[in-house]
Amino acid sequence: MYDRYQPKDFENTMVALWQDKFVVDNNSDKPKFVMMMPPPNITGKLHMGHALNNTLQDSIARYKRMMGFNTLWLPGTDHASIATELKVVEQLKSQGIDKQSLGRDGFLQKCFDWKEQYSGNIIEQLKRLGCSVDWSRLAFTMDKNCNKAVRTVFVDLYNQGLIYKGQRIINWCVDCKTAISDAEVEYIENNGYIWHIKYPIDGGGHITIATTRPETMLGDTAVVVSPNDKRYKHLVGKYVVLPFIGRKIPILNDEYVDASFGTGAVKVTPAHDPNDFEIGKRLNLNSIKILTDDGKITGGTPYDGLERKSARDKIVEDLQALGLLDKVEEHHNSRGHCYRCNSVVEPMTSEQWFVKMQPLAEPAIQAVENGDTEFVPKSYSKIYMHWMKNIRDWCISRQLWWGHRIPAYYCNKCSNMCVSVDIVDKCDKCGGKMIQDEAVLDTWFSSALWPFSTLGFPDKTRDLSTFYPGSLLVTAYDIIFFWVARMMFSGLHHMGQVPFSKVLIHGIVRASDGRKMSKSLGNGVDPIDIIDNYGTDSLRFCLLSGVALGSDIRYSEERLQKAQAFCNKIYNAARFVKHNIGEMSIEEVCNNVVDKTTLTLADKWILSKLNDCIKSINQNFDSYEIGRVADTLYNFVWDDFCDWYIEISKVQMNVDKARASKVLLHVFDNILKLLHPIIPFITEYCCQELFDGKYILALQDFPKVDIFYNSEVDKFEHIRQLIVGIRAMRADNKIAQNIKVKMSIYGFDDFVRDMSQVVPIVCKLAMCSQVDILDKPIQEQKNIIKWNWSVGTVYMHLEMLDQSVVIKKLLDDKKSAEFELNLTKSKLNSVGFTSKAPQKLIKIEEEKVEKYTQIIQKLQLELEGHKIK
């Protein structure tokens, strides 16, 4: 092993070592544990969110595997229809190529080329993160089988009346030139304006309406007012003549209108506003589309061909010129933006495909209500429920090329339309040529099938029957709607069972300033850069130790350094262990058996501590509190093992090296296993080094709780107290670390008389030249400092001693003991406490009174002794 911890030296070797080790058998009789990896988009590279998500999953997968579960963690990537198409178009653009000029097939070929490259990158990055997945089952949302699953599901839902095609108002992105679903719209607050426009009334006068989108007036087909609004009662039934286009539209009543807002009169544009669309349906209004798919005005108006923003400016200008602009007010509102390209989304009517959600949502709500699927932490089930209960039909068609093409076919001669899993060429009615629907499906349509399409669905495969339903889904809270909800109803509907029994929700990784990492802010941190600089284990430990259920974590360089220091600590502990087992043969090392009859006090203490640690880790892994797993290990390894046990073992090596090194190896071996799920690389590397490549740590059993040596733990805690006490005495008296002191101890009972075994340990850890065990207390005061240990009196012998320092210390000690005594007494004097507090607590308080009274007496005696001299 090298002198320093340099992860680059071995991390890639470990990746190669693990390569094919996590392929899972679908014929095993072990209990199963199944997780589907949320497939990263093939749009680029992994970000910190992926790093957190996959590190969490990996630690759980490794733990479950070591706990004896037949663990399938299935990896994959997502074709990310709209996002990838945008990227490819952009790439082509930079090469001077237009998407249309390539034609559909040519463009798709470019997309598949892109997929090859980026999917490969992502897989490499997942490997570097240490993901212990089954690479033999690697999936892609657009591979053959997933496509077959998509077609099957689409046809089934269509035949069940749960998919329909219809003219509805949808969100249209004029830049992506496609419909998008409600979930894909992000509302962003902005300071805009509200224009008050006078609409001339046929027959004289005018009515003023208020709007934030004046250009939509070209598509108005009515003006509505509240039926309770007296101001406009006389106008209802009359007609307004739309400026510029001269269309006559009625003034009508509708309950929707809030008389107190704006002018109380609302222009109605059914083709370009969801509320107006509803009003239009109620009042049987015409719907006039005034925008083209790329956001230009159309419909035979004077503004045809103008882009929407310039059309608005021109219309406002023209209204002003005509004296029809009453006023303009600043107005705070929010507008929908495309979550992919960020341009303002236009609501417009369009013929699209929809999934009827109500019937599908019902079982998905029940499944969470009755606990078939459980959210961790529970609070996230509320968000899920709220969305599911207020769900609207899902617009699933996208006017893109990259994606699953909708399996609907239209005859080019007659009006025949059919939906089919297999390609349909010929019209069965007129024999004409059938042409497939041009649109593709929303990415999430195929993602929704991920828990079973990856296992062979719709075919009844062995994998599907073995591994469905899954055990756990790990994902960030930001895709509960997009993905978790849709997997839930899809799994229930198509497989009859929930896709996973638990959903572990985690937060997002924020930048060091607490803001979201984003491209526009340029505050993103690339996990691969961190791996290059610090190593994967440091990144993993940093992320996991910061995880609290469901909450965000903040990236900080400091914490990364803390994680790196921890890895370094482990690395050096391994070097120490390796050095000390140098005389053992490799057979002895691999078959290391600890003789329990020869264990020392310290051995029994560390083994008991190890037990505590195992217990705590099991509990915290089972409740997915991975942050606590990391913290527990950090404290156990650094404090108990490194700072105490390794130092002690140096002394024990002098007594019986063969024996001491065996116990040391045993404990460290267990530590490596406990740490492995969290930081797999360094632990696997240490295992390879120590056991000469005989084992693969990732495939070993997780440590089990063994014998607790309770009384030895108590005894050792006294020794620890003693060492800490002596160190404090030294510090109080400003004795430098490199100066050894002479100590003697008078004990109250056999414990101290029997402690000769640990004297060398105390000498080493408390830097003493000698420690004498006395059979009676020392009365002499000169050049001696006393300390009241729980089981005796400890004396430190000094060459010279400043009496004033000693007296000050005694006074300070007395003062603090008196403070404690008073506090305790006042507690016991309270009737409420003694009558209502549990007996156990009262006893503790009573013992305290006794303890502090004694201490004060002793200190008083000593003080008097000093003052006499």
Next chain:
RNA sequence: GGAAGUUUAGCUCAGUUGGGAGAGCGUCUGUCUUACAAGCAGAGGGUCGGGGGUUCGAGCCCCUCAACUUCCACCA
């Protein structure tokens, strides 16, 4: 408009059934004690956002106020 979360040491955060507040970093002191100076030993530092309540006892439970954050809905 509706909902959720956060507020604890200078900084970043733990604190699991209510029983005398913790870690890491930073600061100060001492130390290169041969696994580790990316270390070791010690010290200092907090009226747990404000107010009220329940309780013998509240960082933890209830009410209220404030600040910040997020999600959902969205009025032309």
